[in-house]
Amino acid sequence: MLMGAEHEGWQGFQHTGWASLEAVRERLDAGADPNVGWHWMPPLHDAAENGTPEVVAELAARVDDVDVLVDGRSALWRAVHAGKPGNAQALLDAGADPVRPMMSGWSPARLSLVTGNVIPSGEVLTEQERALIADRDRMIAAIGDFPEYDGFSIACVGGIDAAEATRRLNAYVVPDDELPDLGDWYEEPFEDDTELAMGVTDVPGGCVVVQPWYFNASSTDVMRRLSAGTVAYGMYANPKSGDQGSSHRDGEVVGWDLHPGGAPAEDDGTPGVLLAHLYDGEAVAYCCAYAGLRPVDNKAFTEPDRWLLLPDIDFWRS
Structure with missing residues (x-):
């Protein structure tokens, strides 16, 4: 359901659309608001999870605030969580803050320490957290196809x-x-x-x-x-x-x-x-x-x- 006229520019735009820079630019040039999507997630957040670095860079250059929080997390956090290092780098290049506090102490940079694509910072993990991370693949393999x-x-x-x-x-x-x-x-x-x-x-x-x-x-x-x-x-x-x-x-x-x-x-x-x-x-x-x-x-x-x-x-x- 649309919440107002500002949403109309993205109406019907699917997650797969964030992979197409041409499709995104067409919507933006037709007046779509880069800050407000037609559902609960802003375009930049959606693209951070589902798009390409080129699309993320395009949106990041047009939004009012590259670090706006939705559900307690930024677009950069979403890119790190989704395992999209290229999208994360595009956001960093656009000025996103990797150490902004969010998500119960998990800034984007701190979360990146859990992945293989670390964002350099002074963030650290505890010994207990490192143990949980080390056991993750073994646990999933043990449970297997159940x-x-x-x-x-x-x-x-x-x-x-x-x-x-x-x-x-x-x-x-x-x-x-x-x-x-x-x-x-x-x-x-x-x-x-x-x-x-x-x-x-x-x-x-x-x-x-x-x-x-x-x-x-x-x-x-x-x-x-x-x-x-x-x-x-x-x-x-x-x-x-x-x-x-x-x-x-x-x-x-x-x-x-x-x-x-x-x-x-x-x-x-x-x-x-x-x-x-x-x-x-x-x-x-x-x-x-x-x-x-x-x-x-x-x-x-x-x-x-x-x-x-x-x-x-x-x-x-x-």
């Missing part, structure tokens, strides 16, 4: 093992000789108890609870119990609306209606912005990293060590 489907839920819990998680959930451990055929998770293998059935597995740093067929592993009461005295991140891979996350600490909700694997938010906090940058598009790995888990493979999600039946509880009790 998930291959939606509709599952997980709880990544730091600092406790599967035995303690079982105790906190007051769950019954299903003996191997009582396990149903788990070859097809979509067939509700536990029949009437399927909503109460979850797998749990020890991983370095804690444990993973997974429910392949429902959202209950990430439900309020399960997360509240599991996170007592520690931290846990839950996610439901909603087939209709995408990945839905929540974070709990010491039995209390910290964040709700979150989007693991999504773009960083300015209020994520210093560690949160880093994790969101590192695991952009990698929702399950993000959940693990948030809780401090370091799985060596994806068996916790695909072949749990033990199966539990939970008591008939109100999963969404606060």
Whole structure:
């Protein structure tokens, strides 16, 4: 929906258009405002993520403020986050400030230290941040091609093992000789108890609870119990609306209606912005990293060590 006449010059302009200097110049020469797009993101910000250095340079020469912040970040920050070093250099050449404070302590220059295209500055990373960065590729490789489907839920819990998680959930451990055929998770293998059935597995740093067929592993009461005295991140891979996350600490909700694997938010906090940058598009790995888990493979999600039946509880009790 257009918000006013100033938006009309960019109406219908697609993300792919930022790759064409000719198309951008045609719009600008016809009166399109270089400062205001026809949706929420200004043209320079959009081009920083999706365009070419030539387009970025053209827009940067025409805008009122090359460092204007939208959602707490500048166009230069977006170029660094998107892995577009040419676009970043075009913005630097246009006078963008690489050390302007933003995004919970992650200036564009500081964020660039996470990438292979460093913007020279006096910014530094902490030892803990360097460790998280070093483990990113290993984590994603370990989780591999999971998930291959939606509709599952997980709880990544730091600092406790599967035995303690079982105790906190007051769950019954299903003996191997009582396990149903788990070859097809979509067939509700536990029949009437399927909503109460979850797998749990020890991983370095804690444990993973997974429910392949429902959202209950990430439900309020399960997360509240599991996170007592520690931290846990839950996610439901909603087939209709995408990945839905929540974070709990010491039995209390910290964040709700979150989007693991999504773009960083300015209020994520210093560690949160880093994790969101590192695991952009990698929702399950993000959940693990948030809780401090370091799985060596994806068996916790695909072949749990033990199966539990939970008591008939109100999963969404606060």
